[in-house]
Amino acid sequence: MIPTRKLGALEVGAQGLGCMGMSHAYGVRDNDEESIATIHRALDLGVTLIDTANVYGAGTNEELVGRAIADRRDRVVLATKFGIVFGEDGQGVRGDAAYVRQCCEESLRRLGLDHIDLYYQHRVAPDVPIEETWGALAELVEEGKVRYLGISEASADSIRRAHAVHPVTALQSEWSLWTRELEDEVVPVCRELGIGIVPFSPLGRGFLTGAVRSVQDLPEDDMRRGLPRFAEGNFDRNLAIVEALRALAAEKGVTPGQLALAWVQHRGADVVPIPGTKRRTYLEENVAAATLELSADDLARIEAAAPEDAVAGERYPAHLARNAGR
Template sequence: MTNTTSPTSTPKRRIGPFNVTAIGLGCMNLSHAYGVPPSADVAEALLLAALDLGVDYFDTAALYGFGANEELVGRVLSPHRSRFMLGSKGGMTGVDGKRVIDGRPETLKRNCEDSLRRLRTDVIDLYYLHRWDKRVPIEDSVGAMADLVREGKVRTLGLSEVSADTLRRAHAVHPITALQNEYSLWTRNPEIASLDACRSLGVAFVAFSPLGRGFLSGKLRDVSSFEPKDIRRTMPRFEPSHYAANLKLLDAYASVAQEVGCTQAQLALAWLLAKGEHIVPIPGTTSVAHLREDMAALRVSLDADIVDRLDTLINQNRVSGSRYNAATQTEIDTEEF
């Protein structure tokens, strides 16, 4: 049930014209979202370790740390720019200390200029619309982003947290290279329509939060220890009553990991890789040890029986609590069960 590949045969996947290692790095939590971020030295060491481990797709956004994450990525990785594919996002940024979704063409172009400066690069390989601003037709937002491609500031375009229908509308304006939505054993919404839409359109599916924001690692047992600004405090699945119910799912899951001969985090990532050749997970971490663990999932190959068993063990019918609270839910466009 497990196969080990040699270091010289690191699995690769396509994101548009780019051939990248099948697991990338989400850089968000080096600056944002899960409480106090790590020190600059720790964050720098993590990024350089990722590069040394073969990570060649780094994913950031203007929102993360209100620009701080892009500045970090730019400062640390710009000397190595030829070694990796760079993805960032606009259309959701920090304005006067508050998160603002703004998909107007002039805003997106200004966001891109700001990102290029912070990232210390002349071009962003994959530029996403971070959230669809529903006050602005998707065609208008993508049209402005297409201008950035024509101007040579961006190589390819992506979307985040949108539905299959919105993806198709955007793709009709300009080819979309990647759709980035949350996908893991406990968030199965992409299976409704977006995975199939990506496959039919030739669009890569970039899976964020592939470890369920820590849940699927098996290491997150006490949600009461979250720091005050940890965004998981606002997510129903992490409320104590829901989380207690969800923890009960992990015993059988841990048994499967033991049977396969891998960690629980590696099992979650291997499951995603088995769900489609067009899927690229981007786990995030602040720990080099966890980073090595995640990348070792590239050497775990699951047979169809294990995939089916995992599908049954943890899915939308067994997880307690919704993904987002009601306010956040209104901001996204993804399909819901």
């Protein structure tokens, strides 16, 4: 069993499980039985924070997770999200009070639950004051439909404004060896306010595991084919980072992915990464990283092998980047 950590006042296992890839973004939904078995195995290993969102698989991921946890609800800290919408112009964001309530009711129905443990604003809406969004969220807490509130991919200013309306328990943002922008302003604000940090994609969308050797290894409908860091030219430069990590990992008898994930785990006692997988084998490999000890020298060597300025390409293409970091 892995140890526990605190996200604000919320106690969870030191590593969570991101469920997006079971239904969304990384190829076809191919084996719900294995996905459910993976969630069950995660709970057995002490992984209590199970993360989904209403937009993953257009709601089908919440339904899948709901089935998986139905007979073991008391062992789960269930996190889901609202706010991202898709229309004629691609991905957009909503945060109006009526929509917040609508999304919560819909998620509760799909999950088969009477309350959500941790409810995130998935992105900050550009045209709705965050005070309106968080006022609606605070009402859901008062009604018992939500226990704790979180925010995702938000700026330091948005975090402060949300927290002034109702305490923010957790920030969920991308954080890994090749995505470190939040360290300058966002992490210090979270620590000032006592907000836990939940890094998504702590393995660089799987790239830092070393398992992806070519873009051709990815399914045709995999969203990573459209990300700049997986683009021709950038891919090979980024692969050199993985090779440097592989050499360090071999010295410690672990995989590159375990080393990269352990680096994230060592960012602080208030950090609970949520690597995603739909396979028990990869889950167990990830969980082992939660207790991998790294010395100050180890951490320095890892960062030297994967310097932030060596990463080629932006996180997102322009149409997705516009919704992050507001």
